[in-house]
Amino acid sequence: MSQALSQLRKFVSPEIIFGAGCRHNVANYASTFGARKVLVVSDPGVAAAGWLGDVERSLQGQGIDYCVYTQVSPNPRVEEVMLGAEIYRANNCNVIVAIGGGSPMDCAKGIGIVVAHGRNILEFEGVDTIRVPSPPLILIPTTAGTSADVSQFVIISNQQERMKFSIVSKAVVPDVSLIDPETTLSMDPFLSACTGIDALVHAIEAFVSTGSGPLTDTHALEAMRLINGNLVQMIANPHDIVLREKIMLGSMQAGLAFSNAILGAVHAMSHSLGGFLDLPHGMCNAALVEHVVAFNYNAAPERFRHVAETLGIDVRGLNHLQVRQRLVDHLVTFKQAVGFHETLKLHGVSMSDIPFLSAHAMEDPCILTNPRESSQRDVEVVYAEAL
Ligand SMILES: [Fe+2]
Numbered sequence: 001m002s003q004a005l006s007q008l009r010k011f012v013s014p015e016i017i018f019g020a021g022c023r024h025n026v027a028n029y030a031s032t033f034g035a036r037k038v039l040v041v042s043d044p045g046v047a048a049a050g051w052l053g054d055v056e057r058s059l060q061g062q063g064i065d066y067c068v069y070t071q072v073s074p075n076p077r078v079e080e081v082m083l084g085a086e087i088y089r090a091n092n093c094n095v096i097v098a099i100g101g102g103s104p105m106d107c108a109k110g111i112g113i114v115v116a117h118g119r120n121i122l123e124f125e126g127v128d129t130i131r132v133p134s135p136p137l138i139l140i141p142t143t144a145g146t147s148a149d150v151s152q153f154v155i156i157s158n159q160q161e162r163m164k165f166s167i168v169s170k171a172v173v174p175d176v177s178l179i180d181p182e183t184t185l186s187m188d189p190f191l192s193a194c195t196g197i198d199a200l201v202h203a204i205e206a207f208v209s210t211g212s213g214p215l216t217d218t219h220a221l222e223a224m225r226l227i228n229g230n231l232v233q234m235i236a237n238p239h240d241i242v243l244r245e246k247i248m249l250g251s252m253q254a255g256l257a258f259s260n261a262i263l264g265a266v267h268a269m270s271h272s273l274g275g276f277l278d279l280p281h282g283m284c285n286a287a288l289v290e291h292v293v294a295f296n297y298n299a300a301p302e303r304f305r306h307v308a309e310t311l312g313i314d315v316r317g318l319n320h321l322q323v324r325q326r327l328v329d330h331l332v333t334f335k336q337a338v339g340f341h342e343t344l345k346l347h348g349v350s351m352s353d354i355p356f357l358s359a360h361a362m363e364d365p366c367i368l369t370n371p372r373e374s375s376q377r378d379v380e381v382v383y384a385e386a387l
Contacts, residue, residue, distance in 0.1 A: 007213065009211075009213040009214070009215050009216075009260075010215075010260070011215040011216070011256075011260050012152060012170045012173050012259065012260060013150060013173065013256055013259075014139075014149070014150055014173050014174045014175060014176055014177045015175065015176045015177070016150065016176075016177045016179060016252070017176070017177070017178050017179065018179045018248075018249070018252065019179075019180065019181075020180060020181055020182045020241065020245070021180060021182060022178045022179070022180045023051065023054050023055065023058075023099070023140050023178055023180040023182070023183060024054060024057075024058050025058065025178065026055050026058045026059070026097060026138060026140065026178060027058040027059050027061060027062035027064055028062070029138050029175075029176045029178070030059065030062075030064055030095050030097060030136075030138060031062055031064065033094075033095050033136035033138075033175070034094070034095075035064050035094065035095040035136075036065070036092070036093075036094045036095075037064075037065045037066060037067065037091055037092060037093045037094060037095075038059060038064060038065070038066040038067075038093060038095045038096070038097050039066070039067060039069060039084070039087065039088045039091065039093040039095070039096050039097070039108075039111070040052070040055055040056070040059075040066050040067070040068045040069070040097045040098070040099070041069050041070075041072065041084060041096065041097070041098040041099075041100070041104045041105075041107055041108040041111065042055075042068065042069075042070050042072070042098065042099050042100045042104050043070055043072045043073075043074075043100050043101075043103060043104050044070055045100075046070075046099055046100040046101075046104065046142055046186075047070055049142070049183075049186035050186075051099050051100075051140075051142050051183050051186070052068070052070070052099055055097060055099050055140065056068070066097075067087065067091045067093070069083075069084045069087050070104075071083065071084075072084075072100070072103050072104050072107045073103065073157070074103055074278075074280065075103065075157040075164065075274060075275070075278055075281075076103045076104070076106050076107040076110065076155075076156055076157060077156070077157050077158075077159055078120075078121055078122060078156055078157070078158055078159070078160075079159075080107055081107055081110035081111055081114060081121045081156060082114060082120065082121065084107060084108070084110075084111040085110075085111045085114035085115050088111055088115050088135075089115060093135070094135060094136075095135060095136045095137075095138070096108050096111060096112055096134075096135055096136070096137050096138070097137075097138045097139075097140070098137075098138075098139050098140065099139075099140040099142060099183075100140075100141075100142050100143075101141065101142055101143040101145075101146060101191075101195070102143065102145075102146030102148045102155070102281065105139050105141065105146070105148035105149055106146075106148050106154050106155055106156065107156075108137060108139065109134070109137065109148070109154045109167075109172045109174070110154055110156055110167075112134030112135055112137050112172070113130060113134055113154070113167070113171075113172065115134070115135060116130075116132040116133060116134045116135065117130075117131065117132050121156055121167075122158065122165075124167045125165040125166070125167060126166075126167070126168070126365065127168045127169070127365050128168070128169050129167065129169065130167070130169040130171035130172065133171060134171060134172070136175050137174040137175055137176075138174060138175060138176045138177075138178065139174045139176070139177050139178070140177075140178045140179075140180065140183065141177070141179060141183070141248075141251075142183040142184060142186065142187075143184060143187055143191060143195040144181075144184050144187075144192075144195055144196065144199060144244070144247045144248045144250070144251040145194065145195025145196055145197075145198040145199040145202075145251050145282060146195060146198060146251075146255075146281070147199070147202065147251055147252065147254060147255025147256075147258070147259070149174060149177040149179065149255070150173070150174075150177050150252060150255040150256055150259055151172075151173070151255050151258065151259035152168055152169055152170050152171075152172055152173050152259050152260075153166060153167070153168055153172070153259065154166070154167040154168075154172050155167075155271060155281075157274075157275055157278070158275070161275075162275060162276050163272065163275035163276065163360050164271045164272070164274055164275035165275075166271065166364060166365050166366070168262075168365050173259070179248060179252055181241060181244045181245040181248040181249075182241065182244075184244045184247070184248055185238070185239065185241070185244060187238075189235050189238065189339065190339065192231075192234065192235050192238070192247075192338075193231075193235060193282070193286075193338040193339045193340065194280045194281070194282025194283055194286075195251070195282055196227060196231040196234070196235075196247060196251075196282070196338060197231075197282045197285055197286045197289070197335060197338065197340065198281055198282040198285050199223065199227050199247075199250060199251040199254045199255075200223075200224065200227045200228065200231070200254070200334075201266050201267070201285045201289055202223070202251075202254035202255065202257065202258040202263065203219075203220045203221075203223035203224045203227065203250075203253070203254040203257060203258070204220075204224065204289075204293070204307055205258060205263040205264040205266055205267060205366075206219075206220045206254065206257035206258040206260075206261040206262070206263065207220035207221065207224070207257070207261075207303060207306070207307060208264065208296060208300045208303045208304060208307065208371045209258075209261045209262050209263060209264055209369040209370070209371065210368075210369045210370070210371060211260070211261040211262045211369045212257075212261040212303075213261070215260060216256070216257040216258075216260050216261040217257075219253040219254070219256045219257040220253070220254065220257035220258075220261070221306075221310050222250070222253045223250045223251070223253035223254035223257060224250075224254075224307065224310045224311060225250075225310055226246050226247065226249055226250030226253065227247060227250040227251070227254070228310075228311045228312065228334070229246075229312075230243050230246045230247055230250070231247060231334075231338060232334075232337045232338060234246070234247050235338055235339075261369070262365070262366060262368070262369040263366040263369065264292070264296070264366060264367075264369060264370035264371065265292045265295070265296065265361070265366070265367060265370040265372075265374055265379065265382070266285055266288050266289050266292045267285070267364070267366040268361045268362075268364035268365075268366040268367035268370070268379075269284075269288050269292070269357070269358075269361045269379060269382065269383065270284035270285045270288055271360075271361070271364050271366070272357045272358075272360040272361040272364065273287075273288075273344070273349070273357060275360065276353065276356070276357060276360075277347060277348060277349070279347055283340065283342075283347075286335045286340040287340070287342060287343060287344050287347065287386055288344075288382070288386050289331055289335070290328045290331040290332050290335075291382050291385045291386045292382060293324075293327060293328060293331060294324065294328050294385075295372065295374075295378070295381075295382050296370065296371050296372045297320070297324040297327070298320070298324075298372070299371040299372035299373075300371040300372075301320045301323075301324075303371070304323065304324065304327060305320070305323050307327065308323050308326060308327045308330070311327070311330055311334075312330075313326050313327060313330055343386060343387060344383070344386050344387045345387045349383075349387060350387075351384065351387070354380050354383045354384060355380065357383055358376050358379040358380045358383060359376060361379050362374075362376050362379060367379075
């Protein structure tokens with residue numbers, strides 16, 4: 001009998017529609033789900049940019065009734081998910097649409113879970129905890145990075161405990177993702193940098209994850225090429241729709257990779273940090289990425305060599321130690337080029353916070369697929385290096 005080429009792997013994805021202007025078709029997709037009344041989840045910034053209005057006009061055009069919920073913070077909170085679920089029930093909705101960055105999209109996923117089960121969102125922390133299918137869910141991302149619109153992740157902030165928690169289940173992959181690069185034209189340079197770095201980290205972590213494989217590798221590598229090759233230029237030319245499209249495509253590819261291969265210690269540590277200080281997710285990743293890569297390198301040197309080559313580093317004739325250094329240097333240069341210079345200390349983290357942060361990072365599902373098995377002590381050391 002011949003040897004199997006790889007371990008068993010699965011791949012989940014929503015129905016994806018990619019292209020400039022596709023947001024205007026949201027009503028067509030809602031009507032295919034028999035929409036009687038739609039809960040539209042967004043946030044004040046997205047509403048001000050006009051993208052929410054486009055969704056409303058599309059629904060009005062087809063005579064579909066809807067109500068709008070925009071009370072969503074940059075890191076969506078338990079209370080906001082629960083309030084959104086109450087509004088969904090009170091208005092007798094039967095379809096959810098979200099337009100926005102990761103926050104409205106994660107909030108919408110959380111609302112779907114709560115209305116399907118009739119329980120608090122806190123009860124669903126962890127992997128494969130969803131028992132009842134959510135209502136039809138259509139997501140329209142307005143940032144190029146989080147990929148909540150293609151992923152099986154939900155990240156919610158628990159303000160009481162000062163931590164974020166993850167829900168991982170194929171039940172939270174939306175039914176439809178309308179990926180419209182035009183919506184990213186409203187991102188300012190800081191948001192473009194945060195979400196772009198997040199997407200690059202998704203691609204790298206997915207490629208070196210213990211859950212990686214042939215179904216996800218091609219997506220991860222293409223995402224690295226697109227983001228590494230275009231993010232700096234896109235931030236310098238924010239109105240260039242071709243560059244916006246390339247970064248949006250890169251973000252989507254990274255999303256498909258990490259949703260299925262899962263992530264690693266950057267995200268486990270970044271979720272803990274973001275919950276503790278309520279900081280932007282991409283900024284947390286930027287502060288940690290090169291330190292985690294240096295820590296992980298020897299556990300997967302061939303994979304990291306491939307990452308380095310994909311990021312345009314000439315690795316010919318270099319040993320692992322030299323490639324590791326080149327890769328770390330490249331990541332530092334890249335993140336500085338998009339505007340990240342801060343260490344954790346500048347964000348208000350001190351040595352005495354590290355045990356708390358590390359304990360929560362160890363509970364995050366992303367730590368399980370990190371290429372190097374990590375103890376709490378290891379995580380503490382990496383946080384200390386990033387201080
Ligand atoms: Fe992320």
